[in-house]
Amino acid sequence: MTDTTEKHEDWSRPPATEVGVIGWLRKNLFSSWFNSILSLIAIYLIITTIPGIIEWALINSVWGDKSPEVCREAKGACWAFIYEKHRFILFGVYPYEEHWRPLVAMIIFLTLIFGSCIKPLWKLGWWLAALWAGGLVMVGILMWGGIFGLEYVNQSQWGGLPLTLFLATFGTVFAFPLGIFLALGRRSRMPAIRSLSVAYIELIRGVPLISILFMASVMFPLFLPAGVSIDKLLRAQVGIILFGAAYGAEIIRAGLQAIPRGQYEAADAMGLSYWQSMRKIILPQALRITIPPMVNGFIGGFKDTSLVVIIGLFDLLMTSRVAFQDINWRPFYVEGYLFCAAIYFCFCFFMSRYSQWLEKDLAKDQNH
């Protein structure tokens, strides 16, 4: 009897090669001969590169308020370059003494964005919208000034991170509803609306963003009457919105087509009007299943804002590049690009994680 029990306990325990570190390694890195080779190559690459990178970035690097000459002597990264130029990279040519204004404006702006991502706050409904309106007015006052004793700053002097955030956020916020209307228009039974939507979407999707920005900045002003000029920043923003809307429309259309026909028929059978059925039945489902491609689009759109460099707007990428055009700091462009990339990564990574959470959370609601 005792023998059998012991044996039974043995059976219930997995072999040593299947658990713990060895088990994990076997399962994840060495599950087949092909994976083993890939793992070995990867491990070799990591071992050969990582120490060099750490040495360059941390050990031999120059930190704090040092001169470019010190950096030239050093073998590692020159973070002194970032220290010297960080305010220019973040805020561009905004007047130096007034840098606290875009800083505060950016904090308000980011608080609004992150706040809107927190689920319990959605219950605020219109109050949230009111908060946004109030917040944006404050952001506007801080950025432009001209009242409350703040010096007026023309939007041509905006730059750096605030500019990138504004372009990306407003690009998303306005493109999204426009995209919904275009998607609905494309599936409309009314021929005029349908063909207009199709024409718009195909035309915009048929050209790269860079050419739209180019048209907005180079061709468009020539068609305005003499003396009338629409601000460059506004033109770029409108271009980004129009571009984002065409892509958003196609993503939403995919969502609309994925909804089973029965849902449309059920809505009709209940006597709901077109707008009622869309608002209450179709769109909530369609938008939920389009979250992953939509966020993909947002992330792409966020990074696409860097294309405004071709029309001479000083966005984050442009200010980083101008910073190392300074003749004293020219050799340290790698540090400049890394700093800029780190900022972009933080925002894009947040968007991606948030969308994963949102997807799971909404799926939970659905299963109730």
Place this chain on the structure above:
Amino acid sequence: MQSLKVIGLAAGAVMLAGQAFAGATLDAVMDRGAVRCGVSGSLAGFSIPDSQGKMQGLDADICRAVAAAVLGDAEAVEFVPLSAQQRFTALQSGEVDVLSRNTTWTLTRDTALGLNFTNVTFYDGQGFMVRTDLGVTNASELDGAAICVQTGTTTEKNLTDYFRATGMTFDPVVFEGFEESVTAFVAGRCDVYTTDASGLASIRVSNVENPDDYVILPDIISKEPLGPVTRNDDDEWFDVVKWTVNALLNAEEMGISSANVDEMLTSDDPNIQRLLGVAPGMGESMKINEEWAYNAIKQVGNYSEIFERSVGTDTPLGFQRGVNALWTNGGLMYAPPIR
């Protein structure tokens, strides 16, 4: 990109026929209280923001001088950074009042694009830089060389023209961006690097480990006279910009600088009296105030001060005056008299 640019420029030239700004720019500038000035914003020594975000350089200071002359305040300038492609449209459409963006004065730009170049503020030209150990001493020895060049610039075209004209061959190694092309040259991907001589000098001092390993050949294969540009339908404004630059050059010639301009007000020399508005009439004929040149010199400095501060021997760029010296010193800078 290239074809878009051509379409844009052609359309610009066509549209321009219907526009009329005659005399309007000066009034607009006075009303606004600021000069809108198109600059590069990313070219060291000419127009680039410093760590405080303040635009610095030779092109930027020309804008400040114009603002000082017209409005009496050198800081009354709105700098508009413009890319190479959009700069002419921005000027044609009235987005900027004056373009001071290291722009080469050429026949087609002066005529077909409907622009007016006021003066030359910097004489540049395309040259070559090679590694010293190659032992090359002039451009005629470059037959068959691999040459790094930035694409989409007149530099690339000049290079092709030069080699075709001299019957030599070369192996172009083209790059889209500045850093990539310089990095490739320093890494030995090509034997020769070519761009404007001013650019070569700045690369030699700032992008390579040991400047003595590289030598700039004496040959200059193109003429690149850079200067401010205005629209060709507003002569009044054109004159204001042109004579502001002329005043800066004349000031250097007469020995007037920002340091001694106040003492010069009491000078007996009629030329100086006219320039500084002590003997009135000059400002009036341009419909601006009589202290125009005084303000420009006092607040910005004469041409020599601007040059030395932006690109001169005490700056990292370290340019000699060379052809940009006054005619009295063997250079090309010759301003017509103020009278």
